[in-house]
Amino acid sequence: MNSLDTSPAQPTARPNTLRQQPDARGHFGQFGGRFVAETLMPLILDLEREYRAAQADPAFQAEFDDLLEHYVGRPSPLYYAERLTEALRASAEPGMGPQVWFKRDELNHTGAHKINNCIGQILLARRMGKTRIIAETGAGQHGVATATVCARFGLPCVIYMGARDIERQQPNVFRMKLLGAEVRAVSSGAATLKDAMNEGLRDWVANVHDTFYIIGTAAGPHPYPELVRDFQSVIGREARAQMLERTGRLPDVLVAAIGGGSNAIGLFHPFLDDADVAMLGVEAAGEGLDAKHAASLAGGFPGVLHGNKTYLLQDEDGQIAEAHSISAGLDYPGIGPEHAWLRDIGRVEYTAVTDTEALDAFQLLCRTEGIIPALEPSHAIAAVARKAREMRQDQVILANLCGRGDKDIFTVAHALGVAI
Structure with a gap:
């Protein structure tokens, strides 16, 4: 479905802020x-x-x-995960382990962002x-x-x-x-x-x-x-206002899972010009980055797919490679172009989480907070647990809980060897 980029050339002003991207031709x-x-x-x-x-x-x-x-049920809550915070601190070095907060978009009508x-x-x-x-x-x-x-x-x-x-x-x-x-x-x-x-x-x-x-x-x-x-940025706008209202400060780190990247860019975008707010996008490492995975930033290189140029999993001839993740929502061999750009300019850090790590995080949140997450944000939760080891107790980490786990219980049961 690819052809040349045939959009008409237009003069573009250089954006003053990261939030003003892209240019007039969509780059x-x-x-x-x-x-x-x-x-x-x-x-x-x-x-x-x-x-x-x-x-x-x-x-x-x-x-x-x-x-x-009135239809979706916004604003979605901002939630302090007290017991998860305690569990992560218990396994960390003394004085380490930030407060963990969630933007609970899984509570939207239909159960996701x-x-x-x-x-x-x-x-x-x-x-x-x-x-x-x-x-x-x-x-x-x-x-x-x-x-x-x-x-x-x-x-x-x-x-x-x-x-x-x-x-x-x-x-x-x-x-x-x-x-x-x-x-x-x-x-x-x-x-x-x-x-x-x-x-x-x-x-x-x-x-x-x-x-x-x-x-x-x-x-x-x-x-x-x-x-x-822009439509998903309601997530970050709400989270920013809610965090200031409830804590009087902005978070130190934002975390979100990434397939194509809509929930992540929705959380990140309103914070892009807040230099003190770090951001962590979490790709699906599947069975491992040396095996089957869906981490296009970690394991891909630029190419064209589905009408845009971005990082893609592909072979030496440019043929798109198969992606793999236990999460169907992250099982995509590319990533949104804004994420590719944010990675290259160093504004956002990107990491990857395996199927096994995501399953462990899925169970951890169930048992500590009484929340059954989807497998997509389970990748973000796993990255939160990893990141928490290097953050102090006076710091704050905010993750987007972008979907609930109803849809994934059969997949999780199968992976855990449980018959339903």
């Missing part, structure tokens, strides 16, 4: 852009124009905010007069959120999902169908998220006249990485 440094089939360019440019108009329209923002409050972005994009689709919605999904949370907003506004939708992901995410598949969505299995490639997105793009090219593609992560051709980030 974060060397990353991003619009590498799409010619058929899609008019629609991409229409989407950008409509998004700019929506940004300037107080009525759009008012409707978005109203739905987030994905609904924030879907609300914004369905409003754009309606402004553009589109009457059919398509989406891709991995763990199923974006598919559920898309099906939810389509039911809310009475629009038909088709969800593309890898056949392998359908097998391991049956609860979410059933939820999508209950909400009226058509779930189409994708058996090509590794039959996971990358392949579902390929099929979504093929559908979109064939049905540009009436179809809106709700992309679920902060990737894809410009303006998707920007608009997904």
Whole structure:
């Protein structure tokens, strides 16, 4: 689905802050852009124009905010994980072990952060007069959120999902169908998220006249990485205000799991110009970085996929390699272009967590806080436990708990050898 970056050249002012990225052609440094089939360019440019108009329209923002409050249930709570903090301090050196706080986006309607972005994009689709919605999904949370907003506004939708992901995410598949969505299995490639997105793009090219593609992560051709980030930035804006209100200070470190990277950029973006706030993105190391994994920053190099240039897992010929993670939502061979740029300029640090570490963290949070997390934020929790060893007790670490674990109990049970 790739072609040259055919967006028209435009003069761009140099941004004054990190939060003003990308430039007018959708580039974060060397990353991003619009590498799409010619058929899609008019629609991409229409989407950008409509998004700019929506940004300037107080009525759009008012409707978005109203739905987030009264339909999604925002603001989501900021929670001090007291018993987890105590457990991490008990295993640390004396005086070490920061306070651990969570931004609890798993308490949103539909159980994850994905609904924030879907609300914004369905409003754009309606402004553009589109009457059919398509989406891709991995763990199923974006598919559920898309099906939810389509039911809310009475629009038909088709969800593309890898056949392998359908097998391991049956609860979410059933939820999508209950909400009226058509779930189409994708058996090509590794039959996971990358392949579902390929099929979504093929559908979109064939049905540009009436179809809106709700992309679920902060990737894809410009303006998707920007608009997904902007819709998800409600996470970081709320967290910033809540932390100041409750503690009188900003956190020392932010932590979030990364597949494509929407929950992470949603948390990070409002803090990018706070120089004293460090940030840690957590990729999926799978079975290990020397084996099967989904850590494109740790194990990939720049290339083009799904309409944007970013770090990708690929072979010497540029063919996309299979990604692996126990978490279907992190099982993607690329990363959003803004994350690629933030890594290269050194503003955000990125690490990787294995399947085993994520499973241990999943169980740790269950037993210390009575919260069953999704496998995606379990990777972030594992990184929090690791990072806590080098932080003092007077410091604060804030992690995004971006999804709840209902969807993953069968996967976790299987991994732990438990029959349900």
